[in-house]
Every structure is written in structure tokens, then in C-alpha cells.
Amino acid sequence: MTDEKRRPRPAAQYGPTATAVSENVKRLRERRNLTIYSLSGMLEKVGRPITPSAIAKIERQQRQVTVDDLAALAVVLGVSPSALLLPLDDSPKNTIEVTGAAGSVPADVAWDWADGQRPLKILGSDIGAAWLEYQLYGRPSLRRGRGHRMEGANIRDEVTRYVNDALQDLREQGFEPELGEDGLITWRQHQGGDS
Structure with a gap:
């Protein structure tokens, strides 16, 4: 393929849920005193290898997280997937953005929804x-x-x-x-x- 025919790959667009995932992965990894290398090793042990550089990119919103990545991250970090998807705020006085919700929703409502309630x-x-x-x-x-x-x-x-x-x-x-x-x-x- 010639350079003329190559089209640049569009930049990934990250919404508010992707932002929450990246922030929560970093927050939980640090709270558990894990390095990106040890988290990578844990993921490899459960059959979902993600390299240390890819984990760093996830935390910087430079790599998208697949559904399978999200599930494996939740398992090894010891949380439910909802703990990665939303900001750590469930106050009914605060609002948060959820991708697809077309605006902000009360934080407690978002958590009840994510928890299937x-x-x-x-x-x-x-x-x-x-x-x-x-x-x-x-x-x-x-x-x-x-x-x-x-x-x-x-x-x-x-x-x-x-x-x-x-x-x-x-x-x-x-x-x-x-x-x-x-x-x-x-x-x-x-x-x-x-x-």
C-alpha cells in the first residue's frame, strides 16, 4: 500500500467512563501498592496479559480498555466492574457523567444503575x-x-x-x-x- 492510500488512524475518543476507568485503575493499583509490573504479572496469571507499558497507557488514557480487559482488571484488583466504571462518589448531591447518558446524572443514581439496582x-x-x-x-x-x-x-x-x-x-x-x-x-x- 502506498503512502497516498494510507489514511491516518483516527484518534481514539475517550468519554467520561473511559476517564473514570483510567483514574480508577491507577487509584486501585496505587492503593494496593502494586507497580505496573506486578499488576501486569497478575493479569498474565489470570490469562489476560497486559504489558506494563499498556497499563501505563491505560492510566494515561492512551490505550482503550476492552470489556475483557475491564473484567480481568476488576478481578485482579478485587473489585466489581462498576468500581472501575464510575468515579468514587455516590453522593446524591453530586452529579457525574456516564457515557451515553447525554449529560450528568446524580452520582447515587449512576451507582445504583451500575450495581443493577x-x-x-x-x-x-x-x-x-x-x-x-x-x-x-x-x-x-x-x-x-x-x-x-x-x-x-x-x-x-x-x-x-x-x-x-x-x-x-x-x-x-x-x-x-x-x-x-x-x-x-x-x-x-x-x-x-x-x-
Whole structure:
């Protein structure tokens, strides 16, 4: 191939989630007093070799992390994949950016989503339907509802019951859901009142 026909490879674009991954890999490696060489050795032992120079590039956002890299890094660093994907902040007062979320979301909502507890955003106005679909399509059967297997026609009833129970628990604690224009649900606690 001649130089005329070669096109330069486009620079990788790193979003906020890639930034969080690079920062978290470095933070966790340093907290565990690991060098890039020892982390590389640990990754090789679990069957996902990443060279020390590649780890340094990951930490500087000069190398993208594949899904398999992310899983192996989480295993050897002793954390869940979500601990690499998000900044270490779950305060409901703070917002963070998540790639694909089209803007910032409350940090606690992002963590609940990453931990499989809730949808990141609710599209449409039917909160119950959104939770139901999240449980049906985004969670394995033993993880839906209260941890028991739901089969056949009872799935919708069980998930609806679970969602209603969870919503009732929040309401009993003095919280009410508010659906924002961006599709995010926020829970506001009543001030004063008879709690």
C-alpha cells in the first residue's frame, strides 16, 4: 500500500467512563501498592496479559480498555466492574457523567444503575412500566424481585409487586418520586410533615 492510500488512524475518543476507568485503575493499583509490573504479572496469571507499558497507557488514557480487559482488571484488583466504571462518589448531591447518558446524572443514581439496582433513566412517564421492563430485560430471573425465581405468566405480577413494594417503602420513609424532563427519577423527602 502506498503512502497516498494510507489514511491516518483516527484518534481514539475517550468519554467520561473511559476517564473514570483510567483514574480508577491507577487509584486501585496505587492503593494496593502494586507497580505496573506486578499488576501486569497478575493479569498474565489470570490469562489476560497486559504489558506494563499498556497499563501505563491505560492510566494515561492512551490505550482503550476492552470489556475483557475491564473484567480481568476488576478481578485482579478485587473489585466489581462498576468500581472501575464510575468515579468514587455516590453522593446524591453530586452529579457525574456516564457515557451515553447525554449529560450528568446524580452520582447515587449512576451507582445504583451500575450495581443493577435501577434503570439509569426512565423514558416516558410510566415509572412502573420502566421498572418492570428493567427487571424483565436487564436482570436474570434469580435477581429479579426478592431473589426468588419467577416463571411464566407470574413474572409481570411478581415484578409489579416488587416495584410497588419498593415504591411503598420509599413513600413510608417520606419520599415521593418526581420524574424530570430528562427522564431521571429523583426522590424528594418531604420537609416537616408528620414523620
